[in-house]
Amino acid sequence: xDVMGKFIEKYVPLINRELDRVTRGFPENVYNAARxxxxxxxxxxxxxxxxxxxxxxxxEEGEDSALPFAVSVELLHNFTLIHDDIMDKDExxxxxxxxxxxxGENIAILxxxxxxxxxxxxxxxxxxxxxxxxxxAVNLLSQASRIVAEGQALDVSFEESWDVKxxxxxxxxxxxxxALIEAxxxxxxxxxxxxxxxxxxxxxxxxxxxxxxxxxxxxLGVFGDPSKTGKPIYSxxxxxxxxxxxxxxxxxxxxxxxxxxxxxxxGKTTDIELLKEAAGLIxxxxxxxxxxxxxxxxxxxAIEMVEKTNAVDEDARKALVEFAxxxxxxxx
Amino acid sequence: xDVMGKFIEKYVPLINRELDRVTRGFPENVYNAARxxxxxxxxxxxxxxxxxxxxxxxxEEGEDSALPFAVSVELLHNFTLIHDDIMDKDExxxxxxxxxxxxGENIAILxxxxxxxxxxxxxxxxxxxxxxxxxxAVNLLSQASRIVAEGQALDVSFEESWDVKxxxxxxxxxxxxxALIEAxxxxxxxxxxxxxxxxxxxxxxxxxxxxxxxxxxxxLGVFGDPSKTGKPIYSxxxxxxxxxxxxxxxxxxxxxxxxxxxxxxxGKTTDIELLKEAAGLIxxxxxxxxxxxxxxxxxxxAIEMVEKTNAVDEDARKALVEFAxxxxxxxx
Numbered sequence: 156x157d158v159m160g161k162f163i164e165k166y167v168p169l170i171n172r173e174l175d176r177v178t179r180g181f182p183e184n185v186y187n188a189a190r191x192x193x194x195x196x197x198x199x200x201x202x203x204x205x206x207x208x209x210x211x212x213x214x215e216e217g218e219d220s221a222l223p224f225a226v227s228v229e230l231l232h233n234f235t236l237i238h239d240d241i242m243d244k245d246e247x248x249x250x251x252x253x254x255x256x257x258x259g260e261n262i263a264i265l266x267x268x269x270x271x272x273x274x275x276x277x278x279x280x281x282x283x284x285x286x287x288x289x290x291x292a293v294n295l296l297s298q299a300s301r302i303v304a305e306g307q308a309l310d311v312s313f314e315e316s317w318d319v320k321x322x323x324x325x326x327x328x329x330x331x332x333x334a335l336i337e338a339x340x341x342x343x344x345x346x347x348x349x350x351x352x353x354x355x356x357x358x359x360x361x362x363x364x365x366x367x368x369x370x371x372x373x374x375l376g377v378f379g380d381p382s383k384t385g386k387p388i389y390s391x392x393x394x395x396x397x398x399x400x401x402x403x404x405x406x407x408x409x410x411x412x413x414x415x416x417x418x419x420x421x422g423k424t425t426d427i428e429l430l431k432e433a434a435g436l437i438x439x440x441x442x443x444x445x446x447x448x449x450x451x452x453x454x455x456x457a458i459e460m461v462e463k464t465n466a467v468d469e470d471a472r473k474a475l476v477e478f479a480x481x482x483x484x485x486x487x
Numbered sequence: 488x489d490v491m492g493k494f495i496e497k498y499v500p501l502i503n504r505e506l507d508r509v510t511r512g513f514p515e516n517v518y519n520a521a522r523x524x525x526x527x528x529x530x531x532x533x534x535x536x537x538x539x540x541x542x543x544x545x546x547e548e549g550e551d552s553a554l555p556f557a558v559s560v561e562l563l564h565n566f567t568l569i570h571d572d573i574m575d576k577d578e579x580x581x582x583x584x585x586x587x588x589x590x591g592e593n594i595a596i597l598x599x600x601x602x603x604x605x606x607x608x609x610x611x612x613x614x615x616x617x618x619x620x621x622x623x624a625v626n627l628l629s630q631a632s633r634i635v636a637e638g639q640a641l642d643v644s645f646e647e648s649w650d651v652k653x654x655x656x657x658x659x660x661x662x663x664x665x666a667l668i669e670a671x672x673x674x675x676x677x678x679x680x681x682x683x684x685x686x687x688x689x690x691x692x693x694x695x696x697x698x699x700x701x702x703x704x705x706x707l708g709v710f711g712d713p714s715k716t717g718k719p720i721y722s723x724x725x726x727x728x729x730x731x732x733x734x735x736x737x738x739x740x741x742x743x744x745x746x747x748x749x750x751x752x753x754g755k756t757t758d759i760e761l762l763k764e765a766a767g768l769i770x771x772x773x774x775x776x777x778x779x780x781x782x783x784x785x786x787x788x789a790i791e792m793v794e795k796t797n798a799v800d801e802d803a804r805k806a807l808v809e810f811a812x813x814x815x816x817x818x819x
Contacts, residue, residue, distance in 0.1 A: 263576060269636040272636060275625070275628075300607075
């Protein structure tokens with residue numbers, strides 16, 4: 156990620172400065188809760204994609220116009236993380252205690268709501284973008300927040316069901332992960348252009364990146380190297396997460412093997428021999444190749460979108476192509 | 488409320504039809520949760536104010552342009568109610584079980600987030616209003632949602648403190664109640680006019696109505712007739728709610744009386760004799776007159792705003808004046 160890495164390196168301090176600026180207010184308690192996770196770090200990938208896309212289309216000026224949109228995307232992302240952590244009862248994120256663990260559930264719910272509101276207020280106040288495009292950009296943001304909520308609801312319902320179809324799973328990860336990245340790159344385009352086709356391509360790029368990213372995540376969740384991913388070995392198997400790998404294996408192994416895999420998953424075991432056996436069954440089913448091929452397909456479709464776009468800044472285009480490759484090749 | 492009553496009667500079916508239309512989607516579970524409270528009724532006062540204000544300024548055409556904004560205000564209001572009920576652990580509202588009681592806390596958090604998102608998406612899609620005014624209107628909505636979250640956080644912090652100043656309390660009720668009504672009437676104006684002065688007056692009208700409404704609510708919470716208000720007798724005393732009456736009494740009674748009142752409140756008693764004694768102390772302090780005078784002042788300032796506005800529809804103006812009087816005279 157040489158080219159994209161340099162862009163991100165340049166963008167992170169800009170984004171962090173703005174995040175710090177727009178999340179100050181009264182009463183302190185709820186603003187501290189809203190800032191807790193936000194200022195604990197984070198790779199700022201989504202807002203960097205907004206800025207890079209805008210730079211590709213409009214150079215430095217485009218990048219500049221897109222900054223408030225980029226910041227709003229990161230605010231919205233953090234709002235969803237705060238509420239997700241409450242729902243999942245997670246205690247740690249980004250190496251710090253989650254917001255509800257530190258401030259209590261009530262203030263955490265409010266802190267999420269506050270970031271949601273600030274996200275919109277901030278994007279709507281982006282005076283560098285004409286009102287018509289501002290309306291479109293914020294509409295993309297509100298659609299994304301609706302779709303993310305739908306995705307989270309689907310994810311919750313999948314936990315209780317063994318009858319999840321692969322296409323339902325792909326729809327769910329589009330909603331949970333793809334929709335906001337679609338908004339990120341779409342808003343980057345809307346900071347620069349009124350051309351509907353270019354905006355459409357930007358959205359498709361982001362959507363595909365999001366799905367490819369999640370598919371690669373699923374592969375790493377079973378076959379990843381714990382020393383690189385930072386996750387426990389076979390973590391998705393131990394938690395019986397219905398990922399693309401597990402769903403594919405369950406429906407493509409023979410009946411006995413499929414039953415055996417389901418049995419191990421239902422046990423939510425930590426026994427390394429059982430986990431290994433399950434991973435073996437998943438590998439045998441061809442799920443890994445299936446997931447990787449699918450991820451490559453989404454990545455390729457994303458790359459196609461930026462390759463056919465007229466770029467003002469070629470480095471930004473290179474960075475976006477590089478990033479689309481990175482998401483499916485990363486080891487962590 | 489003869490004139491306003493007729494407007495509301497006309498508006499409720501329009502608003503309900505739109506609320507029903509814009510809250511359909513997949514997955515069913517979270518949409519059902521989002522619709523649960525929304526379709527259980529509600530007086531639709533806020534969206535009716537949006538429509539009446541737009542009608543006053545722009546006649547039937549204005550009313551028509553304002554409908555999506557009105558619906559968004561009601562959606563946002565219901566989002567705040569769902570999250571508030573989780574935080575307050577309330578089990579009933581509008582005569583039905585609260586959303587989290589029926590669907591569980593996780594789905595209730597998501598259902599609130601979903602209404603929040605739909606509120607914005609719906610307002611941003613109001614094609615009858617030019618983009619510039621749409622941006623301003625939705626910005627008012629996002630400001631209101633931020634301020635409401637701040638107000639709720641303040642309210643939570645007041646519960647644990649006996650050192651709440653009257654001005655802090657007034658600021659809190661502006662945030663919790665006034666800000667959204669300010670957005671309601673401001674958005675009604677923004678559906679019709681680009682005149683900043685008129686929009687400003689519309690916002691002041693709504694803000695004052697909201698504060699006056701809450702002050703009257705505080706009076707009814709101690710001195711209201713339970714057969715009319717539907718609340719238990721002396722309900723605010725029993726719950727030791729820090730309302731304007733109680734705060735005024737605590738700081739205006741002599742030290743012994745003030746200590747005694749605080750003692751009864753801290754006991755969170757249901758003993759009718761003790762509640763009566765507390766109500767007597769509050770009455771003696773002059774808190775009731777103070778609160779009513781203050782409410783009248785806010786109501787009067789609201790009326791002034793619509794009286795100095797050029798009305799296209801005189802009935803709508805009459806309705807708004809009437810409503811400003813109603814909020815401070817109502818018995819329920």
